[in-house]
Amino acid sequence: MHTMHLRLITIVCESVLEERLTQTLRRMGASGWTVSDARGDGARGVRMSPTPGENVRIESLMEDRVAEQVLEHLATEYFPHYAMVAWTTDVAVVRGDKYKEGGKR
Amino acid sequence: MHTMHLRLITIVCESVLEERLTQTLRRMGASGWTVSDARGDGARGVRMSPTPGENVRIESLMEDRVAEQVLEHLATEYFPHYAMVAWTTDVAVVRGDKYKEGGKR
Amino acid sequence: MHTMHLRLITIVCESVLEERLTQTLRRMGASGWTVSDARGDGARGVRMSPTPGENVRIESLMEDRVAEQVLEHLATEYFPHYAMVAWTTDVAVVRGDKYKEGGKR
Amino acid sequence: MLDVLRTNLLSPIVLAFTLGVVARLARSEFQLPKDLYASLSIYLLFALGLKGGVELSHANLHQFAGPAGATLLLGALTPITSYLVLRHLGRFTIPDSAAIAAHYGSVSAVTFIAAQTFVTSMGTPAEGFMPTLLTLLESPGIHIALAIGLLQTGGGRPVGETLHEVLTGRTMVLLVGGLMVGVLMGEPHWKAVQPFFEGGFKGALTLFILEMGVVAADRIGDLRKVGPFLFGFAIVMPAIHGAIAAALGALVGLSVGGCTVLAAMAASASYIAAPPATRLNLPSANPTYSLTAALAITFPFNLVAGIPLYHAIARAVKGV
Amino acid sequence: MLDVLRTNLLSPIVLAFTLGVVARLARSEFQLPKDLYASLSIYLLFALGLKGGVELSHANLHQFAGPAGATLLLGALTPITSYLVLRHLGRFTIPDSAAIAAHYGSVSAVTFIAAQTFVTSMGTPAEGFMPTLLTLLESPGIHIALAIGLLQTGGGRPVGETLHEVLTGRTMVLLVGGLMVGVLMGEPHWKAVQPFFEGGFKGALTLFILEMGVVAADRIGDLRKVGPFLFGFAIVMPAIHGAIAAALGALVGLSVGGCTVLAAMAASASYIAAPPATRLNLPSANPTYSLTAALAITFPFNLVAGIPLYHAIARAVKGV
Amino acid sequence: MLDVLRTNLLSPIVLAFTLGVVARLARSEFQLPKDLYASLSIYLLFALGLKGGVELSHANLHQFAGPAGATLLLGALTPITSYLVLRHLGRFTIPDSAAIAAHYGSVSAVTFIAAQTFVTSMGTPAEGFMPTLLTLLESPGIHIALAIGLLQTGGGRPVGETLHEVLTGRTMVLLVGGLMVGVLMGEPHWKAVQPFFEGGFKGALTLFILEMGVVAADRIGDLRKVGPFLFGFAIVMPAIHGAIAAALGALVGLSVGGCTVLAAMAASASYIAAPPATRLNLPSANPTYSLTAALAITFPFNLVAGIPLYHAIARAVKGV
Ligand SMILES: Nc1ncnc2c1ncn2[C@@H]1O[C@H](COP(=O)(O)O)[C@@H](O)[C@H]1O
Ligand SMILES: Nc1ncnc2c1ncn2[C@@H]1O[C@H](COP(=O)(O)O)[C@@H](O)[C@H]1O
Ligand SMILES: Nc1ncnc2c1ncn2[C@@H]1O[C@H](COP(=O)(O)O)[C@@H](O)[C@H]1O
Ligand code: NA
Ligand code: NA
Ligand code: NA
Secondary structure (H helix, E strand, O other), X not given: OOEEEEEEEEEEEEHHHHHHHHHHHHHHOOOOEEEEEEEEEOOOOOOOOOOOOXXXXXXXXXXXXXXXXXXXXXXXXXXXXXXXXXXXXXXXEEOHHHHOOOOOO | OOEXXXXXXXXXXXXXXXXXXXXXXXXXXXXXXXXXXXXXXXXXXXXXXXXXXXXXXXEEXXXXXXXXXXXXXXXXXXXXXXXXEEEEEEEEEEOHHHHOOOOOO | XXXXXXXXXXXXXXXXXXXXXXHHHHXXXXXXXXXXXXXXXXXXXXXXXXXXXXXXXXXXXXXXXXXXHHHHHHHHHOOOOOOEEEEEEEEEEEOHHHXXXXXXX | OHHHHHHHHXXXXXXXXXXXXXHHHOOOOXXXXXXXXXXXXXXXXXXXXXXXXXXXXXXXXXXXXHHHHHHHHHHHHHHHHHHHHHHHHOXXXXXXXXXXXXXXXXXXXXXXXXXXXXXXXXXXXXXXXXXXXXXXXXXXXXXXXXXXXXXXXXXXXXXXXXXXXHHOOHHHHHHHHHHHHHHHHHHXXXXXXXXXHHHOHHHHHXXXXXXXXXXXXXXXXXXXXXXXXXXXXXHHHXXXXXXXXXXXXXXXXXXXXXXXXXXXXXXXXXOOOHHHHHHHHOOOOOHHHHHHHHHHHHHHHHHHXXXXXXXXXXXXXXXX | OHHHHHHHHOOHHHHHHHHHXXXXXXXXXXXXXXXXXXXXXXXXXXXXXXXXHHHHOOOOHHHOHHHHHHHHHHHHHHHHHHHHHHXXXXXXXXXXXXXXXXXXXXXXXXXXXXXXXXXXXXOOOOOOOHHHHHHHXXXXXXXXXXXXXXXXXXXXXXXXXXXXXXXXXXXXXXXXXXXXXXXXXXXXXXXXXXXXXXXOHHXXXXXXXXXXXXXXXXXXXXXXXXXXXXXXXXXXXXXXXXXXXXXXXXXXXOOHHHHHHHHHHHHOOOOOOHHHHHHHHOOOOOHHHHHHHHHXXXXXXXXXXXXXXXXXXXXXXHOO | OHHHHHHHHOOHHHXXXXXXXXXXXXXXXXXXXXXXXXXXXXXXXXXXXXXHHHXXXXXXXXXXXXXXXXXXXXXXXXXXXXXXXXXXXXXXXXXXXXXXXXXXXXXXXXXXXXXXXXXXXXXXXXXXXXXXXXXXXHHHXXXXXXXXXXXXXXXXXXXXXXXXXXXXXXXHHHXXXXXXXXXXXXXXXXXXXXXXXXXXXXHHHHHHHHHHHHHHHOOHHHHHHHHHHHHHHHHHHHXXXXXXXXXXXXXXXXXXXXXXXXXXHHHOOOOOOHHHHHHHHOOOOOHHHHHHHHHHHHHHHHXXXXXXXXXXXXXXXXXX
């Protein structure tokens, strides 16, 4: 099986950011994303919605270069203000071209 | 702590496939799986259910060899027709024997 | 982008354990966690709630050393009795200090 | 007829549907929580079954054979006419033709309920056994259409699996099960649960249809992809099926209300049982076609204009 | 008695349970959305509490002490008899015996509700303070059984934690809280919320029990694992506890309806509060045993045959 | 007045709120499933809109201009007074002052409903067009406060986006949409859905408010962080806004009931539309301040003491 290496970025954040962040991912070159509902606790402990602890967990496969830029952007624009964590993982995918910017869509 | 390396395969796909794919995983030798509900957007953008964007996220720990076969199978049988992505990650588990085919169940 | 390596521990278990395990994570030094609802099947196949297959999926970023201790603790205290799997992954985070014990909270 | 149309347009059902559409077109994020939508649909189907069962226990069963036969005939006819028109006039691929035909060969429970509500408010209630007919019409059309598609392409997974899925799906359990519970429990027990299952019915339906408006409008962007042929098909085919069903209903002795409801059933397209069955069995069919046609064209057409039209046809063929 | 059994078998509650079982046995995927199930249970418990509270404010409180004492006695007795029988006759391990005993020492709110509904429809309504007794019976049995298990094995986490969990669990908040709200608000305010909390009650219960049928049937495959002893236990023990409770109820002056409901409570096994408590405190106990016995054997037994049986016993001991 | 307070304290609404608070303070894990909470809020808003629409179709519309003007005036005034007090007396930062002002400039639908229920039970029902006023009051205050905040700090995302989000949010779709459906459908159609949307209203409200008690109590721990100034603000400011609104209402000819409800609206603080809007537009504002003040102080204050107080003021200014 011919596989290809990509980065998976996982962002856990206040659910109010879902729409904005997925649009940002698209704009920065991600070919897609997957979101699920989550709850959690962290350093900040601020409660940002009437029903506390409502987070979303956003995952997106992308090239290393794009992942770098996304992390950079998150760190500058979002980390100072919002309850949020983000990490990246090395993963292998089949038919990785799909996830490249300008790749077949 | 004695740990062992395994592959974690993550499949995000149309929710209609949940039953069929978990059965396939079992048949191909996975000892178990974990499913959660998700939503998302990708290259295909087809809407396959009346309520759009309803995906499932299936995770399964397995040996490298089994993971290879599962990816192969997905790529041939499912990728051409269904909205779906799949990736694998290297992970470490405790008491890995449990996840081997024919391992203690 | 300056990133740092950490371990992400993922625990999938009976939902009755959520409260107890997140408290344990905190006590052992994790700076936070993220939980989502899941369902699944595994080796044990016991049904521990009236509505079967209700699991939670707990993720927590931590230093390698803490992850070791957590795995150790799970393996001794929980694995023998509860339906549960756990694995760890190498991930990269931005501003990793936040996740260190005694790190800025 | 115009009066009837106006009354229909100002019914809570049509207004709620319109509200859902307008909200979505105004790019509102509003939608019912997934579980509320599912809960309402469970409630509606079970209430429908229970009430149908209670009425069935009073119904004149020797009048039932004719309508049952007519229904099964429609269940065999409508997927075939749909397939032929799509494949040979519309030049759709075999899988696409079969997939769309599976939707139009089956039935939409909400359209059925809307028709029941309509004829009752018109003073021409339908026969007590109509929900039983609904259960007869749901499954055959899907299987006939899928069989055509699979025979033509020569693929396919075991037919038993699909049959089992549809026969044990939510709609069947709640409708058939509800019917049986209703028949068995009889009037006094029904009285005890009536406030819940009958008192709340129309309000719950209104809320449910509000979401259907949102979901339908969500697909308006796909109307372009669907093309003019399918657009026309999704209006003309239901009208033809409806007219045939109304006539057939009159033939087997149904009342005006019964003919109208039977017509609405034949004219309607499934969007609950058919989509997963076609998705799993005909994966190369494009689901955008069938779902957009069923949800964004045929459903609103029936709701707004179709049901009053079938009522007029039924009155005409019954000569009243 | 046969007549009563037949009426009971054709009640919406028993029919809905049967429908759920049949659907599951036919391998249907049907089930209520998780949140609907939880919502119905919240609604039922709170409605029960409110109505109980309103009735409590009219109740003759000097008649309350006896029944309350009897209830607490049953809460202490039933876990002990259960434990002894399981451990010494059934030869179960200590943790398994204690875990099962915790379930049978506590109470199933749905069985209570079914019993209330039954005696009302029999024309022998129970006392207004019965929901208060329900709250007294839920917790002690769990703690006594767990204490036995933990003392015998010498492990365990702080008992305070478990006590706190059960006392502040959903059932307690809604029942005790509802009772208080009901007592305080009085009749006129109750009238305003009655259509919601009383009008919808039986219908909502029917839907809830439909899902219980599915859940119970889901465990039928586990009946083999449970073995013949536990199978017999799950029918005979409730019958014995029920008979003792009916006699005790008569002794402290309860009416026929009250005796029946008290018997159903004593006979029933918890499947909401007990499972998490035993799972966390006696992790080496096999949850398949307790849940299968409580849900798939005792619950349907009580629903179908137990409640009418306790009613007959109550009539006998009351001499009517 | 004391009598009124007592009646209010023993209403299901206040009792349910108290129960939620007590349960949370006893560290109970009890809460409504997320989807049930959302479903109840959808039901309440839509029912409110529908009923308001039906009443609006009977209402004397030439009496509507004055109250509408008064409402818009309040929508402009309350965020400005709030901002000035917070910034200059309270010494909050610009973003924090603006964010809190956005909450107090908008309106809490549940407080509105509680006030409607209260005046009806007092025998002084409000005008039929009150829900229309509610829709007028929701949005302006948020935008004015955010505009102040953004102008002062000079940042911000396109104002159109926020405007769009609030105008197409759940509250607006259900209230405005419900109003229109209600106006259009008229009495006979309303009768058909009334058991669902009116019969269940107060009960559903009780359940909803139970959860609000839990959510409010959840923030009691944050009261320390909020500080004495904001604590005082969250009680005194609403009282002042309420008094102004009651007087203004009398001036434009509203009845005692209408004045009371208008006062409750002006006094209330939004916790549905305002939080996401401020979170996205003023990210450096601390959400703990605004949410704790709105939910844990102002909401219970209005529920328990504010509404009866505004009623007394309204009676005084109307001279009855
Ligand atoms: N160490 C961690 N591991 C996993 N998830 C975390 C961690 N810290 C924070 N989170 C998640 O990120 C959210 C925001 O965290 P914070 O910004 O630290 O308050 C929390 O609600 C958690 O869901
Ligand atoms: N780049 C991506 N990263 C993460 N998830 C994706 C990505 N692309 C697609 N997905 C997920 O896979 C589903 C199907 O994608 P597709 O087949 O590309 O339409 C989407 O609905 C997403 O949930
Ligand atoms: N091989 C596996 N891959 C992923 N998840 C698993 C696997 N095995 C078990 N699980 C999850 O862990 C839970 C408990 O597993 P077990 O203890 O093996 O019964 C299951 O319900 C699954 O959600
Ligand atoms: Na049809
Ligand atoms: Na018991
Ligand atoms: Na206000």
